[in-house]
Structures are given as C-alpha cells and as structure tokens.
Amino acid sequence: MNDDRQTLLKALEFHGHRCWASVAGVRVGLAALRVLEVKRSGGRQLHAFVEIGEDHGGMCFGDGVQSATGCTLGKGNLEKTPYGKLAVTVIERASNRAIRVSYKPTLQKQIGASAFMTKRGQGIEPDDIPEAEQLELVDLIWNAPEADILTLGEVFQFERDWLPEVIGFVPCGACGELTAKAYLRVVGEKHVCIPCSGYER
Template sequence: MESKQILEDTFKFHGHICWASAVGTRAGLAALRELGVQRTGTSGQLHCIVEIGDNHGAQCFADGVQYSTGCTLGKGNIEKAGWGKLAITLIDKTKERAVRISYKPGRHKMVAESSFMKKRGAGIPPDQIPPEEAWEMVNMLWEAPESEVLTVGKVEPYPYEDFGEVMGLMPCSACGEMVSKMYLRVVGDKHMCIPCSGYGQ
C-alpha cells in the first residue's frame, strides 16, 4: 500500500478528509504505476481525463487525482468529461498510451453506512465531523486490496495531438485587465477580453 503521507498531503490540498478524494488518490497512483511514469510537474508529460460531472457529492475525487498525478487545472493538463463517474483516463503524451481506472462499487455500501456519511447526509459539513470518524471511513477504501476498490484497465495506445501553449498577455482595450492573447476578441479596431467584447466566448 502507498504511504499514508501521500493521502494526508492530499487531504491538506483538498481541505478536508473524505472518501472520494482518497479514491481519487488511489486511482491516480494506480494509473502512474501502470504507465510506469512519475507524478508530472509540467503540462507536456501527462494528460488526464476525469469523468466526474457537476453538483454531485463525489467531485472530491478530482482533487485526489490532481494531487497524486500532478495533472492540474492550472497546468491545463486535466479535463472533465462531465459523466458523473469516478473514473480517469491517464495519458502518457510522450509515449502515446493511456490507462483507464474506475471506482468499483464493492465497498461503497460500507462507506455509505459509515457514521461519517450518515452525518454528511444529515447536512453536517465534512470539516465539522470528528477526524477519527472520517479516517475510519477512508480506511475502508485506502487499506482494502486494490482489486476491491478499483478496476484497472489495460494500457492501450492513445494517439495524442498537442497544440502547445499560446504565450503572451495583453491588456483589454476596455477594462485594462491582462488577457491571454488567444482569448482576446476584435471589436472594431480594439482588442477586448470576452466579457467586455460582448461575445459569448
């Protein structure tokens, strides 16, 4: 089993202890292992597709994936599929191959019946539940055999076309705020940010 230090650091990054970010961490670590790669520090090495959606209680999964893989919103090497599923496809861009990892339902009934989840269901915020109750729930998934928590797919070829980064910022002619050049819109003879331009995107 991976060091719990990774998990503790994930929770610091995420902001509270929860089962979904723990599963995301395990999924990310498993994907790194299967591809034989290390956590990335740049956008040129790995790309991750995380299948969560919006407004559901397991979106915390994505923070575990971000912390464990190094694929982050800021680096632009993670994207959301929007399917409401706890699964990822991690792509090794340099070798053009990928692996898909998904959360298994096997232990989820235990998680749902934990005192932590009962309190969450009653509307208590996660950071107001005693840490020992949160860890009891997390350990159901973190200490379990991987085969009971995750479905690990085969490493498959994955052609990847990377268009690279567009460098450079310019001030919007209307509001004066700095905007990435690729997001400027032309209005008459002026270059404006999207909100000032009136364009939808």
C-alpha cells in the same frame, strides 16, 4: 513514511477534509502512474479526463486525482467529463499512451453505514465531523487491496493532437485588464478581452 502515504496526506490537506472519495481519487491516480511508468506531472507531461461530472457527493474524487497525478484544472491538463463516475483516463502526452482506471463499488455498503456518511446524510458538513470518523473511511479505502477496489484497463493509444501552450498576457484594449493572448478578440483596431468584445467566446 512512504511516498504514497505522503501523497495521500497532502491530498487530504489540499481537499480540506478527509473523505472516502478523495482517497479513492488518490488510489486511482497512483495506480495510473504506476501502470504507465510515469512520474507525477509537474508541468503538462500528463493529461487526465476525470469522469465525475458536476453536483454530486463524490466530486471529491477529482481532488484526489489532481493531487496524485499533478494534472490540475489550473494547468489545463485536467478535464471533466459529465458521466458521474469515479474513473479517470490518464495520458502521457509524449507517447499518447493512456490508461483508464475506475473505482469499484465493493465497499459502498460499509461506506454508507459509516458514522461519517450517516452524518453527511443529516446535512452535517464534512469538516464538522469528528476526525476519528473521517479517518475511519480514509483507512477503509487506503488499506483495501487494490484488486478489490480498482479496475485497471489496458494501456492504449489515445489519439489527440495536443495544442501548444500559448504564453503571455497583454492588457485588453478596452478595459485594460490582463488577458491571455489566446483569449483576445479583434474589434476594429483593438485587441480586447471576450467580455469587451461582445462575443460569447
């Protein structure tokens, strides 16, 4: 089994069900890595802006991007931008070289007519849909020629001063809960967490 297919299978396991949008996210992420000639980010070597926004049926795309690129919400090197689009900009932090890759609407009629999407429209949860119907969409997106489903932008310079990662936690001086140093606030003589400080941020 090739490495890309292994990445796809791991992404679908992480995501929790098999759907077209998560597969599209994997395809977009892998294409960005290939064009930038970089490896998956185990640390914070890469940064990604995924344009999915919130509260729509295609947000699964973000999990595919995370799995493929290694840019994750947990590491802080994945950010959401609220455009409601299936697109990502991936940046190599050391060089600030970047590329934006988006998913084309080419297959949307086939996706919409699929058994999986028909059942989703009826309110059936994705993991309650038969595996064969899930895999029908996985294969549709995975096997499509890249030029048919992806738009690869030009590599460009992304201008940003990257902040250093602040390492370390200390107990809040009021509630005692561990708090990342960058999130402590000074109140009188104490270093306290944001909720205990009374500040909004």
